[in-house]
Amino acid sequence: IRPSAGFGPGQADAGNLAFRKSLFAGRDIAAGAVIAAADVRCIRPGHGLPPADLPKVLGRRARTAIARGTPLAWDLLA
Numbered sequence: 001i002r003p004s005a006g007f008g009p010g011q012a013d014a015g016n017l018a019f020r021k022s023l024f025a026g027r028d029i030a031a032g033a034v035i036a037a038a039d040v041r042c043i044r045p046g047h048g049l050p051p052a053d054l055p056k057v058l059g060r061r062a063r064t065a066i067a068r069g070t071p072l073a074w075d076l077l078a
Helices: 014-018 051-057
Strands: 022-025 040-043
Touching: 022 051, 040 051
Parallel strands: none
Antiparallel strands: 022 040
């Protein structure tokens, strides 16, 4: 186990983000719309929420309009 000064990926892991998948808007989502499975895609690079969070994302509402291809983040969801 390597020591870490903080949480999140370290310098050694930074290059691996391009190979990780994450959750993105698969189509344009209107503000206030309920997020459904058809609205979400799991693609590379890993700049959004991890795929393991998909069950937590489904059923939430979009705080603002989310454009297709936007990495999903908790601040976009209500």
